[in-house]
Amino acid sequence: GQQLNQSPQSMFIQEGEDVSMNCTSSSIFNTWLWYKQEPGEGPVLLIALYKAGELTSNGRLTAQFGITRKDSFLNISASIPSDVGIYFCAGQGPLLDSGGSNYKLTFGKGTLLTVNP
Amino acid sequence: KAGVTQTPRYLIKTRGQQVTLSCSPISGHRSVSWYQQTPGQGLQFLFEYFSETQRNKGNFPGRFSGRQFSNSRSEMNVSTLELGDSALYLCASSLERGGYTFGSGTRLTVV
Numbered sequence: 269g270q271q272l273n274q275s276p277q278s279m280f281i282q283e284g285e286d287v288s289m290n291c292t293s294s295s296i297f298n299t300w301l302w303y304k305q306e307p308g309e310g311p312v313l314l315i316a317l318y319k320a321g322e323l324t325s326n327g328r329l330t331a332q333f334g335i336t337r338k339d340s341f342l343n344i345s346a347s348i349p350s351d352v353g354i355y356f357c358a359g360q361g362p363l364l365d366s367g368g369s370n371y372k373l374t375f376g377k378g379t380l381l382t383v384n385p
Numbered sequence: 386k387a388g389v390t391q392t393p394r395y396l397i398k399t400r401g402q403q404v405t406l407s408c409s410p411i412s413g414h415r416s417v418s419w420y421q422q423t424p425g426q427g428l429q430f431l432f433e434y435f436s437e438t439q440r441n442k443g444n445f446p447g448r449f450s451g452r453q454f455s456n457s458r459s460e461m462n463v464s465t466l467e468l469g470d471s472a473l474y475l476c477a478s479s480l481e482r483g484g485y486t487f488g489s490g491t492r493l494t495v496v
Contacts, residue, residue, distance in 0.1 A: 301484070310389075310475050310487030311428075356428065371416065371441050373477075373485060375428035 271295075274357050274376025282384050287344040289355060289379045296337040297359030301373065302329075306353045314355075315342070347383050354378040387411065389488035391476050397494045403464040406491045410457050410478030417459040418485060419451055422473040431474075434459055466495045 274291045281287060291300075299318055303311035315326050317333035317340060324331055330343045340357055358373040390409040398404050410417050419431040430443040434453035451461040457478075463470055471494050477485035 303487075308489070310477075310489050313484060313486060316484045358428075371418065371433040371435075372430040372443065373418070373420075373428075374430070375420075377427050 272357060272359060272374055272376040274379060276379055277377065278380040278382070280382045280384065281347055283347060283349060285347055287347055287351075287381060288341060289357075290339060290341040291357035291359075291376045292339040293359055293374075294338070295359075297374075298337075298361030299359065300331070300333050300340040301358040301360065302331050302340070302342045303356045303358060304353045305356065305378075311356055344381075347381075349383050349385050352381060352383050354380050389476055389478050389486055391474075391488035391491050393491060394489065395492045395494075397496060398466050400466055400468060400495055402466050403462060404466060404493060405460055405462045406474055406476075406493075408459045408461075408476030408478075408488060410459070410476075411486055414478035414480055414486075415457050416479045416485075417453055417457060418477045418479075419459070419461050420475045420477065421445070422475055422490070423471075428475070431461065463493075468495050471495045 272291050272293050301316050302314045304314055305311040315324050315331040320333055320337050321335050322333040328345045333340055356378045357376040360373050361370045392407045416435045418433040421429045432439055432451050433441045437453045448464045453459045473490045473492050475487050475490045477487045479485045
């Protein structure tokens with residue numbers, strides 16, 4: 269089945285530093301999504317990428333959909349204490365073996381980010 | 386605009402019992418998906434519904450089932466609960482393409 273390899277597993281950084289995390293897959297995806305989850309809450313969508321090569325920003329966050337459709341990265345610039353949380357990548361699609369559309373999201377294991385003020 | 390609402394937030398059940406979890410999607414969202422989150426396995430896809438039809442199903446035993454109503458609200462049911470079913474169950478809704486919005490989840494503990 270599809271698997272996503274997300275790295276690093278955890279990061280401990282100083283406030284103001286830039287952060288980079290990435291996901292790779294053996295399968296191609298039609299959509300890449302990046303989520304952040306805080307304790308006791310569900311994942312919150314940060315960035316959605318729909319096209320190979322697409323580079324999208326959301327404030328201090330930048331993410332790219334890899335050209336091969338098998339990878340994506342997320343960068344956070346000038347980190348602040350409220351960036352603390354677990355960041356997940358997720359891929360959606362492509363078609364099922366049967367030829368039907370695939371609406372399932374496959375998630376990476378997450379990157380735990382700690383920011384030291 | 387209201388987000389995805391899941392009820393209840395917390396639940397404690399005994400092995401062998403069954404449980405029903407509820408999800409109200411964002412107004413206008415017709416796709417509803419369910420995920421199980423555990424420390425060991427991470428986020429695992431259970432199933433996805435659109436217009437009351439199950440379109441995709443994950444690799445979970447038949448004890449896990451779901452349905453969607455005409456107002457897009459969804460329920461999932463787990464029968465004959467096992468200790469390993471203890472998890473955070475998350476519901477997500479979306480318009481047709483990507484960008485799933487998650488609820489806060491239902492924390493199920495099986496004792």
